[in-house]
Amino acid sequence: MTTRTTLWLLLSTLAATPALAQAPLNPAQCGRRVALTLGLPWRAQRLGEPPQAQVRELLKKPEVVTTFAHFVNSRFNDLPGDRPEDDPVIPMIRYVFSNDLPWRDVFVGRVKFVGAGGYPRIEADPTAPALGYFASLPWQKRYAGNEEAGWMLQAAYRTLQNTTGLALEPSPVNGQGDATATGRERAECRSCHYDTAWALDKVARLLPVRVGLGNRAVITQKPVTPQVLFGGATITDHEQLVQALVTSQAFTFWSCRLAFEFTFGRPESSCEAPLFDACADTLERTGRMQDALATLLESPAFCGGTP
Numbered sequence: 001m002t003t004r005t006t007l008w009l010l011l012s013t014l015a016a017t018p019a020l021a022q023a024p025l026n027p028a029q030c031g032r033r034v035a036l037t038l039g040l041p042w043r044a045q046r047l048g049e050p051p052q053a054q055v056r057e058l059l060k061k062p063e064v065v066t067t068f069a070h071f072v073n074s075r076f077n078d079l080p081g082d083r084p085e086d087d088p089v090i091p092m093i094r095y096v097f098s099n100d101l102p103w104r105d106v107f108v109g110r111v112k113f114v115g116a117g118g119y120p121r122i123e124a125d126p127t128a129p130a131l132g133y134f135a136s137l138p139w140q141k142r143y144a145g146n147e148e149a150g151w152m153l154q155a156a157y158r159t160l161q162n163t164t165g166l167a168l169e170p171s172p173v174n175g176q177g178d179a180t181a182t183g184r185e186r187a188e189c190r191s192c193h194y195d196t197a198w199a200l201d202k203v204a205r206l207l208p209v210r211v212g213l214g215n216r217a218v219i220t221q222k223p224v225t226p227q228v229l230f231g232g233a234t235i236t237d238h239e240q241l242v243q244a245l246v247t248s249q250a251f252t253f254w255s256c257r258l259a260f261e262f263t264f265g266r267p268e269s270s271c272e273a274p275l276f277d278a279c280a281d282t283l284e285r286t287g288r289m290q291d292a293l294a295t296l297l298e299s300p301a302f303c304g305g306t307p
């Protein structure tokens with residue numbers, strides 16, 4: 001038998017296997033799936049109404065927003081923070097959802113961090129820089145790193161990862177040889193640190209700097225030298241950097257990937273491109289993550305049936 005015949009036979013067997021065709025869930029099953037995804041008891045839904053028709057209402061519930069905020073926080077950080085104020089992503093998402101603000105305000109909203117006992121509560125502050133939780137001092141300290149001159153390479157990487165999903169795996173050899181700014185210009189370092197469109201060292205030059213080490217470290221904003229990033233754009237300061245990131249296509253793509261993973265518990269596959277596009281179109285049109293999530297949760301794909 002030739003390979004092609006084997007393949008054809010295999011495909012025809014697959015097509016004829018009814019178990020593989022996903023049947024739509026009945027309303028009770030669908031209701032359970034909605035509840036599980038949103039972290040709600042099933043009684044949170046109104047009986048007798050199709051569960052998917054209630055999704056937009058449910059997305060307004062504080063406990064659902066908290067579930068989503070914790071999910072996103074787990075994607076933005078490798079580990080949970082030591083103290084609540086080290087995870088400002090969570091209250092920031094609550095603030096943006098409860099005030100019906102665009103999703104990008106998580107990263108560029110003008111806010112101040114208040115609240116007793118170090119617990120972060122977030123309020124609008126028109127005089128604050130447009131930096132969302134990136135302006136939070138505990139967050140900046142968490143990712144200050146230990147670079148010799150105080151450039152916050154960890155914060156630079158988190159800023160890129162959180163806004164665009166960029167994933168870099170620093171290799172164990174990073175610790176070898178000269179790790180200073182000059183050392184990072186070596187061939188084995190410069191791809192990530194200087195040469196690419198999202199070069200870490202250039203991004204770090206736009207961020208505040210760390211002075212000192214450990215608990216005594218202080219974060220200050222020094223005068224900034226403009227940097228050419230993202231394939232030719234001259235970026236003059238921290239705010240402009242984040243603004244460029246959240247207006248990129250990568251931002252929309254990554255935001256919908258987060259929405260998709262939250263909804264389906266896995267990344268999208270290529271045959272789900274139309275549904276993914278619907279999410280991206282919605283996010284670009286209304287700017288609201290609630291709408292992007294609703295697009296996915298209300299889709300036929302969510303409760304079984306064909307996408």
Ligand code: HEC
Nearest residue numbers: 145146147153154157168169170173174178179188189192
């Ligand atoms: C594949 C991309 C990549 C390459 C290649 C790379 N790095 Fe990095 N580097 C990173 C990332 C990502 C971070 C931020 C790590 C983090 O957030 O924990 C980083 C951070 C650093 C830091 C700051 C560490 C800290 O805790 O503050 C130093 C110093 C460093 N790299 C030196 C080097 C040197 C020296 C080389 C070459 C021998 C190198 N790197 C090659 C991706 C890279």
